[in-house]
Amino acid sequence: MTIASRNKTDVSSLQLDDNSDSWIIKTRKTFSRAFGRMKDDMDPGDESDIALKKKRFVIISVFGIIMALIAFFISISIAAGGVIPISDAISSLVSSIAKHGTNLNEEELYIFESRLPRALAAIAVGAGLSIAGCMYQAIIRNPLVDPYITGVSSGAGCLAVAVGAIGASIPFMGADNLYLVPIAAIIGGLVAFGITMLVAECSGGSATNYILAGVIVGFAFSSIQTIFISMAKDNFSDVMWWLYGSFAQVTWENAWLVFIPVIFLSLLSMLWAREFNLFMMGEEQAKQLGLNVKLFKRSMMILASILTALCVAFVGIIGFVGLVVPHACRMALGGDHRLIMPASIIIGAMLMLFADIVARMAMIPMELPVGAITAIIGTPVFAYMLIKKGREYDG
Amino acid sequence: MMADHLLEIHGLNKKFGDFQALKDINLGLDKGLMIGLIGPNGCGKSTMMKCICKIHEMSSGSIYIDGEDISKKKPAEVSKLVATVPAESGLTFGLTVTDMVMLGRYPFVDKIWWENPEDETAVREALKTFGIYHLRKKQVSMLSSGERQRAMIAKAYVQEPKVMLVDEPTSHLDMKYKLQVMEYLKKMSYSDMTVIVAEHDISLMARYCDICIIMKKGEIQTIGDPKKVITEDLIRDVYEVDSRIGLDEDGEIYVLPKKYIDAEES
Numbered sequence: 104m105t106i107a108s109r110n111k112t113d114v115s116s117l118q119l120d121d122n123s124d125s126w127i128i129k130t131r132k133t134f135s136r137a138f139g140r141m142k143d144d145m146d147p148g149d150e151s152d153i154a155l156k157k158k159r160f161v162i163i164s165v166f167g168i169i170m171a172l173i174a175f176f177i178s179i180s181i182a183a184g185g186v187i188p189i190s191d192a193i194s195s196l197v198s199s200i201a202k203h204g205t206n207l208n209e210e211e212l213y214i215f216e217s218r219l220p221r222a223l224a225a226i227a228v229g230a231g232l233s234i235a236g237c238m239y240q241a242i243i244r245n246p247l248v249d250p251y252i253t254g255v256s257s258g259a260g261c262l263a264v265a266v267g268a269i270g271a272s273i274p275f276m277g278a279d280n281l282y283l284v285p286i287a288a289i290i291g292g293l294v295a296f297g298i299t300m301l302v303a304e305c306s307g308g309s310a311t312n313y314i315l316a317g318v319i320v321g322f323a324f325s326s327i328q329t330i331f332i333s334m335a336k337d338n339f340s341d342v343m344w345w346l347y348g349s350f351a352q353v354t355w356e357n358a359w360l361v362f363i364p365v366i367f368l369s370l371l372s373m374l375w376a377r378e379f380n381l382f383m384m385g386e387e388q389a390k391q392l393g394l395n396v397k398l399f400k401r402s403m404m405i406l407a408s409i410l411t412a413l414c415v416a417f418v419g420i421i422g423f424v425g426l427v428v429p430h431a432c433r434m435a436l437g438g439d440h441r442l443i444m445p446a447s448i449i450i451g452a453m454l455m456l457f458a459d460i461v462a463r464m465a466m467i468p469m470e471l472p473v474g475a476i477t478a479i480i481g482t483p484v485f486a487y488m489l490i491k492k493g494r495e496y497d498g
Numbered sequence: 499m500m501a502d503h504l505l506e507i508h509g510l511n512k513k514f515g516d517f518q519a520l521k522d523i524n525l526g527l528d529k530g531l532m533i534g535l536i537g538p539n540g541c542g543k544s545t546m547m548k549c550i551c552k553i554h555e556m557s558s559g560s561i562y563i564d565g566e567d568i569s570k571k572k573p574a575e576v577s578k579l580v581a582t583v584p585a586e587s588g589l590t591f592g593l594t595v596t597d598m599v600m601l602g603r604y605p606f607v608d609k610i611w612w613e614n615p616e617d618e619t620a621v622r623e624a625l626k627t628f629g630i631y632h633l634r635k636k637q638v639s640m641l642s643s644g645e646r647q648r649a650m651i652a653k654a655y656v657q658e659p660k661v662m663l664v665d666e667p668t669s670h671l672d673m674k675y676k677l678q679v680m681e682y683l684k685k686m687s688y689s690d691m692t693v694i695v696a697e698h699d700i701s702l703m704a705r706y707c708d709i710c711i712i713m714k715k716g717e718i719q720t721i722g723d724p725k726k727v728i729t730e731d732l733i734r735d736v737y738e739v740d741s742r743i744g745l746d747e748d749g750e751i752y753v754l755p756k757k758y759i760d761a762e763e764s
Contacts, residue, residue, distance in 0.1 A: 152596050152634075153618050241591070374610055381601055383591045384653075387553050391582050392657075393574030393605045437637070438592030441611060 159442055167449030174456040175226065179218040181460055220358030221350045222456060224417065228350075229424055229455025231365040231414040233447040234372055235407040236425030237432070241379040241440065242400055242407075243310040249426035250411040253317040253404065256420045257324035258295020259288035259412060263345050263419075264331045284345060285357065285416040292412035295324050300404065308397065310386075313404070347472035348421035350459050357417050368410050369448050375403065376440040383438055421474040424451055427485050434492040454481060502565055504529040504692055505550070505661050510559035512545055512716075519545040521716045523559070527694075529660065532687035534707030534724065535696040538737050542716040543696040544585070547663040550694075551580045564660050577605045581654035583647075585665040590638040595649050598638050599624055602656040617656075624652040628682060644675030651682060662686060664695045668702065680706045701752040704728055712736055725751055734759065 180192035187195075192214060199207050199215035207215055235250040243252070251257070266287040302316035303309075344351065353361075378399055381389040390396045415421075432446040458476040465471055503526040510523040520542045527533060535543045548554040550561055552568055561568050563579040571579075581602070590598065602624075603617040625631040628648045638646060647667055654662055664683060668676040676699065684706050687693045697703050703710060704724035712719045712727065714736045720727045728751060733741045742754045 151615070151618055152600075152621075153613055153615070157612060244591075246591075377604065377607075377611065380593070380597065381604055383593050384598065384601060385584070387548075388582070388584060388601075390553055390573065391551050391577055392601065393572070393577040395573065433592045437594055437597070438590065439594075439597050 156439065156441065159436070160445065163436075163442060163446050163449070167446065171226070171449055171452050171456075174453045175222055178222045178225070178456045178460055179214050181464060216355070220355045221353045221459065223362045224350055224353040224358045225455040225459045226452040227362040227365040228414045228418050228421065229428075229451040229453070230369050230448040231410045231451075232421065232425035232455075233428040233451025234369045234444060235410040235414070237429035237440070237444060237447045238372060238379065238403055238407040239425075240429055241382050242403055243313060244382065244385070245310065245314065246430065247426075248314070249422070250407065250414075251321070251420070251422070251425070252314060253299045253408055254295035254320035254324060255292040255408050255411045256415055257321040257328070258298075259292035259415045260346055260420060261295075261324040261328040261331070262287040262291025264328050265291075267345075268331050268334070282357070285360075288345070288416040289412045291324070292415060293408065295320050296405075296408040296412070300401070304401075308400070344472075345419035348419040348474035349462070349470065350418055350473060351470055353417060361413060361417050365410060365413050368406060368413075372403070372406055372410075373441075373444045373448075375399070376444050379403075379440040379444070380438070419474070421455075421477060423474065423478040423481055424454060427481050428454060431485055431488055434488050503527055503562075504564055506562040507550070508560045508562075510546070510549060510561065511557045512542075512549055512554060513557045519716050520549065520556075523718060525711075525718070527661075527692050529690045529692050530687055531692045531709060532684055532707050533692065533694045534703035534710040535694055535713065536698075536700060536703060536710055536728075536736075537713035537719075541713045541736075543713055544665055545716075546713075547582065547665055547694065547696065550661065551582050551663055552576045553582075574605045577657060577659075579659055580661040580663060581657040581659035583650045583654050583662070583664040583667060585669065593638050594635055595625070595630060595638060595641070596621060596634045598649060599652045599656055602653040605657065620656045620658075621652075624655045627655070628652045643670040644672070644678065647671065647675070647679055648682065651679070655686065660691065662691050662693045664693060666697055667695060668697060668699060676702060700728060700733075701750075704751045704753070725749075728753065 176189050176193055179196060180187050180189045187210065191210070195211045195214050196219065199211035199219075202211070232250050236248070239248045239250060239252055240246060263284045266283055299313065299317045299320045302320065303313040306312045306316070378389075378394055381392055381394050382399075384392075386396050386400075389399075411425075428451045429443065429447050432443040432450060436442045436446055454477060455473075458473050458480055461480065462471045462473040462476045465476075505525070505527040507523050507525040510520055511518070512520040523546060535546070537543055545554060549556045550563075550568075552571075552573060556569070563576075566575075566579065568576050568579065593601075599621045600613060600617065603613055603620060607613050607617060622631065622634075625634050628651060630645060630648050630652065633641065633645060633649075638649060641649065647670075651664070651667070654664075662683075667679050667683065671679060680695075680702055683693050683695060687708070695703065695707065707724055709721060710724040710727055711721050712732065719736060720732065728743065730741055730743050733739055733743075733753065733755075737755075738759045740756045740759065742756060744752055744754070746752060
């Protein structure tokens with residue numbers, strides 16, 4: 104390699120322009136491209152990276168959907184009421200749907216009225232929390248971030264407990280109202296996020312400020328929640344399940360309210376996978392490459408927070424999934440969000456389905472908090488991945 | 499209006515609150531130059547670069563690249579005119595070298611998800627040009643500093659910019675990679691691109707740059723052939739350091755810092 108010599112560039116004039124008081128530097132000749140277009144000398148067996156990515160995307164989608172379906176069928180065939188063969192479960196499911204949920208026999212009734220909505224809610228919540236975590240981690244560029252980082256869970260918990268404690272005295276709404284706690288939770292979650300966003304944006308809107316604002320707002324709402332709990336010890340046993348997370352309250356009346364919007368928003372967020380990749384290079388680079396960073400960050404924060412609020416509203420606070428599933432996907436698949444976003448949706452849904460099965464089945468007739476189960480199942484798996492891949496993983 | 503230069507800066511001012519980071523910068527640069535930006539920390543080198551690539555909005559003034567007023571251009575169009583190699587890149591969350599260099603094609607891709615084959619061709623060409631093709635499947639986090647810097651330059655190169663802004667490219671590199679990176683930048687300046695490098699290693703800059711721009715406190719102090727303008731007096735004035743400047747047998751200058759001058763004593 105030769106050292107480039109300075110006289111190859113011919114600076115013809117260097118002058119102080121009289122008219123404009125500006126330095127002007129001219130070159131006399133134009134240079135041909137120093138690097139001519141290289142002939143494509145790829146190794147013959149060297150596959151295009153884009154083609155490879157597309158292939159992997161298809162494999163993840165197809166294989167993942169098959170695996171998720173298997174988990175789904177296992178989930179509807181196992182319940183406290185008894186384990187039935189998967190084939191029977193499928194046929195009962197098909198027949199009950201064919202009958203539009205009317206005139207069902209006992210088994211069909213079990214599956215259609217109890218296990219099916221529950222499984223759909225588990226799929227939606229697992230997928231929604233995982234992809235929300237994935238989005239937050241990318242935007243905030245911090246591996247310790249989970250979907251509750253912006254105070255959504257604390258705000259939701261605070262209002263859920265509040266209506267649990269005083270709900271009975273609200274006119275037109277008894278404490279037994281099916282939608283009372285969820286609606287309070289959504290409002291609380293979004294209010295908490297709104298305050299976080301306001302504080303963060305007023306302080307410059309950096310990722311660190313979002314974390315700090317989210318943490319303090321979360322603390323404030325948790326503290327108010329503690330005060331509610333200590334003031335009215337007996338009145339809110341109805342909402343205690345909510346604080347630990349559970350699918351026991353899920354029925355057809357609320358399952359579709361979780362399933363449809365959460366799955367829709369999860370799939371919608373995948374549209375911006377490439378923009379999330381850009382964020383991996385830092386906000387300045389993302390901006391330099393033509394992304395409207397402020398708008399993108401705000402809108403994705405709002406999208407992820409709505410997803411989180413919807414997920415926690417009906418089934419309560421389920422931890423671990425949103426933090427760890429995106430990391431597991433990154434470790435296995437690399438940093439490209441076009442692969443890790445669909446993978447997060449699928450893995451999150453599967454983990455939640457299995458966790459719910461264990462929560463229902465481990466100590467019949469008692470039902471365990473599903474949030475604890477996700478962590479108990481997930482931790483060894485994640486620890487194994489960390490040991491295997493942690494050395495080369497910086498996210 | 500000045501003659502049509504590749505990069506024109508007219509009356510550029512940049513204020514951060516009360517602090518005037520850049521004061522009335524006027525500059526016209528032709529294509530195919532390697533420009534060294536020299537000055538002490540906080541003199542406005544990085545700020546000027548960030549104004550040129552529109553990461554910072556300028557307080558007043560105007561910047562034209564290839565005749566286009568960048569203040570009127572959309573960010574995606576600006577990023578086809580000017581590319582940056584940042585001083586440091588943080589976490590990359592498992593992106594591979596190909597993934598990262600491919601992000602440089604972001605402004606060119608009109609589809610939602612997948613890049614086009616020609617983007618891939620451009621990326622592979624760049625990877626080969628900068629000698630990192632064999633690393634293309636490695637994670638960026640696993641690269642050495644020199645390899646990472648070349649990957650960042652490759653990312654900027656696939657943006658096919660007219661102006662390349664490089665902020666302290668050699669600050670973490672050993673001697674060999676310093677020379678290597680400067681040589682790659684020099685080569686790019688031969689291909690009609692104007693490369694602007696901010697760097698503290700003055701000997702290195704004097705050797706590779708066609709023109710040095712010396713900045714102090716947000717203003718351009720001097721511009722010229724590095725061999726002529728870099729003098730012991732200038733170093734004392736700009737950096738407040740006593741130095742010795744010598745010539746090696748090839749006629750290249752080298753700068754030896756000797757002793758800093760304590761402003762409070764003098």
